[in-house]
Amino acid sequence: MKKQPSSETFQSLKKASEKVFDLITTHLGVQTAYVAKRDSHAMTVLSSINNxxxxxxEGLEVEYSGAVCRVxxxxxxxxxxxxxxxxxELTRELEIANDLKMKGFLGVTLRDDKGEVFGTLCVLDQEEKNFSEEDVEFLQSIANVLSYLIELDHTQFNMALLNVPILPITEGVSVLTLQGIVxxxxxxxxxxxxxxxxxxxxxxxxxxxxxxxxxxxxxFPYVVVEIIQALKVMGIExxxxxxxxxxxxxxxxTDALQKLDVKTVSSIEQALVHIGFKLIES
Structure with missing residues (x-):
């Protein structure tokens, strides 16, 4: 399971889930509860309780194709x-289910306020468990509350990065540092x-x-391509x-960027060398 943004970004979600885990595990009679975030190739456990x-x-990463959360x-x-x-039959072939000796399991999908899938809220036990419809509704109600915190964390993450960080280097040369979610x-x-x-x-x-x-x-945020196109039209490299x-x-x-024939270097220092600066070690 990956981190995009990093797990540190979702502190409101993490703290809230930790506080309700005791309630969840007691109410459902299970030993483990966790929140996992979905990325393009994996699931990442943001917070968990193991009684x-x-x-x-916490931090466990499982390739998406082999994750119970995918199911x-x-x-x-x-x-x-x-x-x-x-x-x-849906999970018995999954390696992680057998490795952890998972038996009783209940999981619901976590979404943000736009309805996009964020990840999952799950409980499990090493003993067989029969969860009722009321249990499903209970866990879903908790997930609905946590979904509001996902948006809060996204907002806080972007607010901190809202200002466009442009650093002037010298006359005619500046650096734009792209950070966060665009x-x-x-x-x-x-x-x-x-x-x-x-x-x-x-x-x-x-x-x-x-x-x-x-x-x-x-x-990939296509705005990067659009900015580069506009800069080149303006005669800026x-x-x-x-x-x-x-x-x-x-x-x-990356395909769009390659078609624009943009100079790519490994560091800001190399970019300045390309422009014509001579970097002198002190």
């Missing part, structure tokens, strides 16, 4: 209710601020540093740096 042995540790998200009503995962609202502000700054300050080179960019749901593996794996975005 006996540690079955599901929850794709299941009828986006839930999974199983008295014994080791015998259930949603539609932030994309519009980002584009306007960058292009206005470039025109007002007679910029010749714009270094775009991307190591802090967060890719959500395997979707964009130079990209800080491309992380998660960014490089986005075929749609």
């Amino acid at each position: 006996k042995e540690e079955l599901v540790p 929850v998200i794709s299941g009828e009503n986006n839930t999974l209710n199983s008295s014994n995962l080791e015998k259930d 949603d539609e609202d932030r994309a519009a502000k980002l584009t306007a601020d960058v292009l206005n700054y470039a025109s007002q300050n007679s910029i010749d080179y714009f270094v775009i540093e991307m190591s802090g960019l967060v890719v959500i749901n395997n979707e 964009p130079i990209m740096t800080g491309i992380t593996p998660s960014i490089a794996m986005q075929e749609t975005g």
Whole structure:
């Protein structure tokens, strides 16, 4: 299970889930409860409680194709209710179910306020358990409360990064550091601020540093391509740096960037060397 954004980003969700885990495990008579976040290739456990042995540790990552949570998200009503995962035809072939000796299991899908799948809220036990419809409704009601905190965490994450960080290096050269999640609202502000700054300050080179960019749901923020196109039309040379593996794996975005024939370097220092600066070690 991956972290996009990192698990530290979802502190409100993490703290709230920890507080209700005692209530959940007591009410449903299970030994473990956890919240997991879905990414493009994996599920990550953000928080968990294990009343006996540690079955599901925080930070556990499971490839999405082999995760029980995948069955929850794709299941009828986006839930999974199983008295014994080791015998259930939907899960008995999953390695993790057998490794952890999972039997009684109940999981519901967590969504954000826009209805997009965020992850799962699940409980499990090493003994067989028969969960009722009332149990399912109870766990879903908890998930509905937690969904509001997902949006709160996203908002706080973006608010901290709302200002467009442009750093002037010298006359005609500036650095744009892209950080966090770039949603539609932030994309519009980002584009306007960058292009206005470039025109007002007679910029010749714009270094775009991307190591802090967060890719959500395997979707590269296309606004980056649009900004680069606009800068080139304005006669400004964009130079990209800080491309992380998660960014490089986005075929749609990287294909578009390659067609733009943009200079790409490994660091801001290398970008400055390309521009013509001589870096002197002190």
